[in-house]
Amino acid sequence: MPAITPTQLSALQKNVKNIRNICILAHVDHGKTTLSDSLLATNGIISSKMAGKVRYLDSREDEQERGITMESSAISLYFKLVRAVQQPDGSDKAIASEYLINLIDSPGHVDFSSEVSTASRLCDGGLVLVDVVEGVCTQTISVLRQAWIDKVRPILVFNKMDRLIMELKLTPLEAYNHLNRILEQVNAIMATFYTGDVMEDEARKLEAQNDQEQDGIDWERDDSDIYFDPTRGNVIFASAVDGWAFRIQQFASIYFKKLGFKESVLQKCLWGDYYFDPKAKRVIQHKHLKGRSLKPMFVQFVLDNIWAVYDSVTTQNRERTEKIVSSLNIKVLPRDLRSRDTQTLLSAIFSQWLPLSTCVLLAIIGQLPPPMDAQRVRIPKMLYPDIQFNDNDPPKPNDSVEEALYSCDTSDDAPAVAYVSKMFAVPSELLPENRRKQLTAEEMRERGRRQRELRAQLEEKNLDAGVPLDKAAIEASVAEMMGEADDSLDTATSDDDDTKSEHIIGFARLYSGKIRVGQKLYVLGPKYDPRFPDKHCSEITVQNLYLIMGRELEALPEVAAGNVFGIGGLEGHILKNGTLASTKENVVNMVGVGKEASPIVRVALEPVDARDMDKLVEGLQLLNQADPCVEVLLQETGEHVILTAGELHLERCLRDLKERFAKIDIHVSPPIVPFRESIVNSELPANRDTDNGSVPRGQFEIESSSKNITLNVRAVPLPPSVTEYLVQHTSTIKSIVDQKAKKKSKHTEESDEGLGQIPSGMEAGDKIISAEEFQSTLREKFAEAQKQGGPLASLWDGIVDQIWSFGPKRIGPNILVNRIPGYVRKPFFQVEESTAQQGVTEDHKDEVLEVAAEQQNDSTSLGILDVDFPIHTGFQLSTLTGPLCAEPVQGVCYIVQGVDFHREETEGADVRSRLALIQGKVISAMKEACRQGFLDWSPxxxxxxxxxxxxxxxxxxxxxxxxxxxxxxxxxxxxxxxxxxxxxxxxxxxxxxxxxxxxxxxxxxxxxxxxxxxxxxxxxxxxxxxxxxxxxxxxxxxxxxxxxxxxxxxxxxxxxxxKGMFVEKKLVEHAEKQRTLKK
Missing domain, CATH: 3.30.70.240 (Alpha-Beta Plaits)
Structure with a gap:
């Protein structure tokens, strides 16, 4: 097939009905890139014989070396489908339809699962590949879940069917049973997703008290269309390495006339518990077999034929192979028939009988929706992720922008809304504007004619002057006159300061309207809130638009809705993902993609040559933009740290830094792995017995260094069930604190910036529940712990109403409890009137219900209100850096049981002037009390x-x-x-x-x-x-x-x-004085 030009592909972008946006999803090494190679061969991009060997979409050198995909990459494919349409006079007329298929190949390794998220967000459908030998693996479940969340309609591909024959040596019947088991596993996974959604939907309705409208489960909700069934055409059986694939329909169309069935009826019988009775010429089920050893129809009419081809070729039965070739009416070259390379002969037969590319592309067009159909289902979920919608009855749009998004409006006056799922780096020499323009055939002929004329003129001139002919000098003169020398010189000596070696391009999908080069757009960041339209919003001018063709980019003048494309000019405006819009009116923020793999492995970086620090900082900024999962931090110590999802991800990031972004030698620290510190209620070893007398374990009285305030604090381990619950609902605690911050009128969304983000590696619950549900469940957990008894059981009585704060960063799995006599604060869960703890002492005064009047009114003495914030801050700092090795603490409850003021030290006219100094010392005292209470238990x-x-x-x-x-x-x-x-x-x-x-x-x-x-x-x-x-x-x-x-x-x-902390280590002081003992 001739190569398709970018001009042809860009012309197809305007016909939205014939566009399909798909991604290939699978576990690592299940054949994604090999399958995509076969599809690329149909467009003449690579040779069909090289499919599976070139790995065209693996454009990185380390991807080729390791044989796995590390970055999602896109390419646009052309497919022409000819259909026979019956005319009114009864004749058939062939009508050709041209389709544009935007294909995104995604990684399968768990370290790069964030790349899968970015790919699926841009697509309407997906090919989910399963290796039939390995079956359903961990990442298979992950990609199915991602497709479910993003409302991506999947097609199941059973890949590597040849392994059942060549490796496992299964019979066709055994292979059928094996495939059936895998299909059941995949459908069981889809059922769990569906059940989870239904249960969440019902819980949400109960919470909203809509029981009177609809009682019980929605039995009308249909789940029949979510399962994979070969008879419905959404299952493909394939061997990408041998270049073949089929669906049930293909064999139904071959056999229906021979067997005398309707094609639609035969299609339903070619999978499942159906057998063909050769005597009665009818289809029967297993219960009617009556002891006869008939094969299932899928085995008899499908698998037996494929096994026969493999058997004849691998056993080199030439006579039988020639018979099969003639019966299939295909042409195989004599040299292929004589070849001892069975792989070549198998590919030659199957590529004509059951071509993989044709089967897959037909399935994509027939089973997966065009953008306008897909967006009616997908856009509501993207805009309102917390609301469940019925796919068969999508909601009505609320405004003109939503209406354009739902219908994928491509008109000129439609608002342009695009989602940038990730940024990726491209070497500047690969950009279309920097590439040397390819000449047409006529221009090349004209250039050659001109060169010959110039060469002849120079030779004639030299002969007339009597100068001996120097061919090298003549060629150099011709090249200079043609302008080639100047061009090459300019290219070789381009100034590095003026031209960046790497350019950041946005990987985007346009959901409505059109985008043109030179158009002005608004960039909305992930934190954009329509209530504050000027925050996290900037204006850009579109510099370049690109058609993404794997490792190459082609320039486009404009892009219409429904297409995947690249966009330049976003550097400095989008860090990792964002929304582009042509208007601010009713604009929606479409950013909501999360990372499947949380970055857990961190390393500190520094340049080998200290003078290269600026290059390292710039390289880290580029890496942070180009990788959707990596996190770049600048520590308080001045260290530059990167967080990655795993060891392989770390290797890729370091290689990119050294070879592409920073281009310097880098010192890398040993991997830094997070720990957590906690305490348990067990006996202390004899060497650590403490003599506290009658004082309960974990309780300490600490006097501030200024000797004017004494704190009575007790540390106790939380019940394991409570700790686990708090760890799982970190995001819920964060949302409660967010709500408290937003209720205060004097705080805008900047209040969130004082909050800690959910720490890397800390499990944040997938689901954010309401404050009431969280509070009631927390009460139940403490009540269960109280029933179980033990020395600490009495402490859990009424503790939920006495919660002061969570920590560290106000969202962690530790609790600060207020049991100071006479000091009652508003409950932590009372969102309506309570305040966020912002770091200003005055804010905490609102949270007090009743305190001794003399403490509130007397300005010459210190009261409990003045140390409220320092106590809270000391708790946050002590839980952020534990006493063992300065790692975060979890599962500890700190109870403040008393605050004593030494009146002679905390009274007087100058006490207010010393308030800041006193508060600082209270923070130190609180930290020390928490530390000693922690160490009093078994850490x-x-x-x-x-x-x-x-x-x-x-x-x-x-x-x-x-x-x-x-x-x-x-x-x-x-x-x-x-x-x-x-x-x-x-x-x-x-x-x-x-x-x-x-x-x-x-x-x-x-x-x-x-x-x-x-x-x-x-x-x-x-x-x-x-x-x-x-x-x-x-x-x-x-x-x-x-x-x-x-x-x-x-x-x-x-x-x-x-961390540079003290470590007990025995050293030999005078090694030379050690004597050798005599034998």
Whole structure:
């Protein structure tokens, strides 16, 4: 097929009905890029013989080296479909339709799952690939969930069917049963998504007290269209490496005349519990078999034929192969038939009999919706993510902008609204405006004619002058006269200061209107709020529009709605994603895409040459824009830190920094992994017994350094169920504090900036619940803990109404409780009148219900109100940096039981002038009280954990277990996958032990096993970091030096050493004085 020019593709962008925006989604190494190569071959972009080998959309060097996709990349494809339409006179007329398919290939590795989010947000449909041998894997579930959330209509592709024949050696019947099991698994996953949505919808209705309108579950809601069924055409069976694919319809169209059935009836019977009775010439079900050994129709009419081709080719039965070729009426070259390369012959047969590209493209056009149909379903979900809509009955638009978005309006007067899902970097030499213009054939002929004339003139001139002919000099003169020398010189000596080596381009989808080069647009940031139209909003002029063709870009004068495109001129306006709009009236913020993989691995960077610091800072800014998942931080110590999703993601970011963005040598610190600190209610070791007498454990009275205020604070461990609940609902706590901040009229949305963001690696609940629901569930958790009894049970009575704050950063899983006699604050959950704690002491006065009158009115003495904020600040600081290794604390309740003022020190006319100094000392005293209360219990470290997913054969199972055990991991489950020789292993492993794990396990298993590591949260390491042998038994078993390694102490000391804190370490002072003992 001839190559399609960009001009042809840009012309197709205006016909919205014939546009399809699709993405390819799958687990890593399930064949996404090989499938996309086959589709590219139809447009002449690559050779069909090189499909699967070129990996055209993997444009990065490290993608080609590793053989996996790391960045989502797009390309536009042309497809011409000829349909026979019956005319009124009964004759058939061929009508051709031209389609534009915008294809986005996405990564499958878990480290790059944020790239999947950016791809699916721009698409209306998707191809979900499943390796039929490996089956449903972790990322398969993740991409199905992402498609469900973004309302992307999926087509299921069973890929690598050849492995069932060549590797597993399954019979057609065994293969059918195996495929059926995988299909059931995928449909079960879709059912869980549907059930979850229904339950959330019903809970929302109950909360809104709409029971009288509709009682119980909505039984009219239909779920039949969410499942995959081969008879409906949304399942493709394929082998991308051999270049073939089919749907049930293709075989139904072949057999319906031979069998005497209607095509539609046969199509429904070619999958499922249906058998063909050759005697009666009818279709029967299993219950009517009566002991006969008939095959299911899918096996008999479909799989048997495919197995026969593979059998004849692999056994090199030439006679049988020629017979198959002639019966299929296809042409295979004699040299291919004689070839001993079975792969070539299989591709030659299947590419003509069941061409993959034709099957997939027909499925895309027939099953996936055009933009105007898709946007009616998808746009309401994007604009109102918290509301459930019925796909079959979409809501009515509220204004003209929504109406244009719902209908994908392409008219000139329609408002232009686009969503930029990510920014990506492109080398400046690859931009169309910087590329040398390609000459047409006529221009090249004219250029050649002109060169020949000039050459002849110079030769004649030299002969007349008697100068000997110097061909090199003549060619140089011709080149100079043609202007080539100047052009090449300009290109070679371009000034680096004037031209950037990398340009940032926006990867966008236009939902309504048109965008033209030179047009003015408004850029809305993720925090844009229509109530404050001038905040987080800027104006730009569109500099360039691009048609994205994989690794190349083609310039466009304009883009119409419904298309995916690249846009230049957004540098400095959009960091990672944003919304573009041509008007501010009724404009909507479409940013809402989240990261699947939370960045958990961080490293500190510094240039090898200190003079290159500016280049490093600039390179980090480019990296931050070009990668949707990476986070770049500047620490208080001045260190530049990047946070990445995993080890592979970190490698890619460092390579980009060194080779593309900063172009300098960089020193990289060892990976910095987060920990959490906590306490448990267990006996202290003998070496740490405290003599507090009758004082409860964890309670301390601390006097401020100015000796004028004494704080009585008690630290106690929270019940594990409460801690877990707080960790899961961090986002809910943040929303409650946000609401409290917004209720104060003098605070605008800037109030949020005082809030801490949800920390990296801290699990934020997927669902934000109401304050009332959160409060009531929290009461239940404390009530359950109180019923279970124990020495701390009495403390939980009425504690929810006494909550002062959460921490750290006011959203963490620790609680500050007010039990100061005579000092009653408004409940934390009373959003209507309560205030946000903003860091100004005066704000806290509103939260007091009753305090002694003399403390409020007497301006010459200090009262409880004056230390309200310092106590709260001390709590926040102490929970942010724990006493073990300055990591965040979780699962601790700090109860303020009293504040005593030494009147002679806190009275007098000058006490107000010293208020700031006194408050600072109260903060220090509160931090010290929290620290001592914490250490009075048995401390524990919480380790960041990866959930490790590995598929391995029985031969390498022992080696896999050995590597996991060496890395301090533990096996959660091991299951033999049905119908395969592979074991599915799930394990938990500390993130700090995971570096180099993937390489080691591939090395030990010779590449037979490859792990997927997904962050799963924090888990307690049940070891006291201060434990040493003390009892006689421990001393006898372990000795005074404790031969058993204390992992908790090892991790604690590692972190303390990195942070420059004190570490107990034994040093040999005078090594030269040590004598060697005689034998």
């Amino acid at each position: 524990r470290l919480f380790l960041a954990m990866y959930e490790c997913d590995i598929q391995a054969s029985a031969e390498v199972l022992g080696r896999v277990y050995g590597v996991i055990s060496k890395r301090k991991g533990k096996i959660i489950s091991e299951d033999l996958k049905d119908g395969t020789p592979f074991w599915q292993i799930k394990a938990l492993m500390p993130v700090i032990e995971s570096f180099g794990f993937s390489d080691e396990i591939r090395k030990r298993t010779s590449g037979a096993a490859s792990p997927q590591l997904v962050f799963s949260g924090f888990e307690m390491l049940d070891e006291d970091p201060f434990w040493v042998p003390t009892t006689e038994e421990e001393l006898e078993d372990l000795g005074e030096k404790a031969d058993k390694e204390n992992l908790a102490k090892k991790y604690m000391d590692t972190v303390r050493k990195r």
